[in-house]
Amino acid sequence: MHSDQLVRTFVEYYEERGHRRITGSTLLPPPGDSVLFTTSGMHPLTPYLEGRPHPLGKRLVNVQRCLRTTDLDEVGDATHLTVFEMLGTWSLGDYEGPVSLDWGYGLLTEGLGVDPGLLHATAFAGDGRTGPDTASVELWQRLGVPVELTVEDNWWPNGSGGPVGPCGPDSEIFLWSGDGPPQSTPTRDDRWVEVWNHVTMTHRRLDDGSLVPLPQRNVDTGLGLERLASLLQGTSSVFECDVFEPWRRLVPALWTLEEPSLRLVCDHLRSAVVLFGDGVRPASTGQGYVLRRLLRRVLTVLRREDASHGIEDLPEELVGHSSDHFRQDMRPGDVLRMLREEEHRFDRLLERGRRVLTRPRFQGPLSEEDFHHLHDTHGLPRDLITGLREE
Numbered sequence: 029m030h031s032d033q034l035v036r037t038f039v040e041y042y043e044e045r046g047h048r049r050i051t052g053s054t055l056l057p058p059p060g061d062s063v064l065f066t067t068s069g070m071h072p073l074t075p076y077l078e079g080r081p082h083p084l085g086k087r088l089v090n091v092q093r094c095l096r097t098t099d100l101d102e103v104g105d106a107t108h109l110t111v112f113e114m115l116g117t118w119s120l121g122d123y124e125g126p127v128s129l130d131w132g133y134g135l136l137t138e139g140l141g142v143d144p145g146l147l148h149a150t151a152f153a154g155d156g157r158t159g160p161d162t163a164s165v166e167l168w169q170r171l172g173v174p175v176e177l178t179v180e181d182n183w184w185p186n187g188s189g190g191p192v193g194p195c196g197p198d199s200e201i202f203l204w205s206g207d208g209p210p211q212s213t214p215t216r217d218d219r220w221v222e223v224w225n226h227v228t229m230t231h232r233r234l235d236d237g238s239l240v241p242l243p244q245r246n247v248d249t250g251l252g253l254e255r256l257a258s259l260l261q262g263t264s265s266v267f268e269c270d271v272f273e274p275w276r277r278l279v280p281a282l283w284t285l286e287e288p289s290l291r292l293v294c295d296h297l298r299s300a301v302v303l304f305g306d307g308v309r310p311a312s313t314g315q316g317y318v319l320r321r322l323l324r325r326v327l328t329v330l331r332r333e334d335a336s337h338g339i340e341d342l343p344e345e346l347v348g349h350s351s352d353h354f355r356q357d358m359r360p361g362d363v364l365r366m367l368r369e370e371e372h373r374f375d376r377l378l379e380r381g382r383r384v385l386t387r388p389r390f391q392g393p394l395s396e397e398d399f400h401h402l403h404d405t406h407g408l409p410r411d412l413i414t415g416l417r418e419e
């Protein structure tokens with residue numbers, strides 16, 4: 029199933045169940061928000077989860093582009109991306125978690141044709157503060173889906189050490205990606221891939237870590253589009269699903285790269301193009317610095333394979349493909365010009381770095397003070413210094 033069709037099937041299924049589609053936000057959270065980027069579909073909905081009435085009612089569905097810097101080191105494996113799309117549904121003080129899980133199961137098995145025997149669920153086992161999620165466990169037992177109980181992995185976000193804001197127990201749906209019949213459980217075998225998280229948002233976490241009940245019980249679900257598309261399309265990683273089709277076709281023709289580098293380059297360049305489209309420009313702080321780091325990481329990988337490689341040759345088709353997909357209004361020529369400028373800036377920095385690092389002070393092992401000095405006085409970030417010293 030093509031990812032566009034997957035999105036349509038998802039949205040229509042929830043519209044038939046009384047949900048209204050809301051427009052997804054950009055990657056940039058509203059001013060005053062404490063995080064740099066929209067990291068999940070629920071993020072822009074926080075005020076409504078905390079009790080403000082939503083103009084479109086109590087049942088919502090959407091497609092939200094997200095960016096997670098926390099997953100950067102995992103990009104290149106079979107399932108993680110920097111920018112990805114999350115299909116989300118919400119019950120704002122309306123139906124409860126088991127209804128959401130039952131519908132999710134129905135959509136996966138009947139709507140999308142997943143073999144029920146390839147599903148596994150997890151649910152919250154309870155801790156000293158809140159009890160076990162027996163309602164979800166009973167639902168899974170009734171549906172005949174095996175369920176594993178955990179504490180930390182099934183409290184969203186981030187177990188007991190999560191950030192302030194709405195949170196609660198979640199029940200996650202995993203799909204078997206192995207070749208043979210399913211084995212073991214999601215916490216013990218990573219061929220179980222997490223596809224859909226259903227959070228019953230019951231509490232708000234305060235600054236001191238304590239939990240207070242929310243004025244209403246909500247359900248917040250998130251399903252990673254590329255992950256599910258790749259599982260339904262039977263590809264071995266998200267990078268082979270249809271979302272990456274033009275990247276897989278055009279990038280290897282441009283640069284010869286080993287598979288892990290190819291994945292990283294496709295992920296980071298695509299993410300950078302989406303960031304440009306949402307109005308971010310390379311900078312030395314904040315959102316712009318994340319964009320700059322993505323581009324520098326790409327350049328470092330490309331140059332490692334071949335010193336003459338550069339991103340200025342990126343085909344316009346790839347930029348156009350992203351802006352069409354994310355309905356962004358930018359001219360590919362402008363993006364390519366900004367990529368070129370950033371590449372030149374990086375080259376000047378490399379030159380300066382090589383020069384400075386020949387000084388006697390930097391010949392032996394570097395201390396923390398050296399790293400600070402190189403950063404503050406010469407603008408050389410740590411990863412760049414480390415790379416230059418390995419040359």
Ligand code: SER
Pocket residue numbers: 067068069070116184225226227248249250251
């Ligand atoms: N907020 C949950 C997540 O990001 C479900 O949307 O997984």
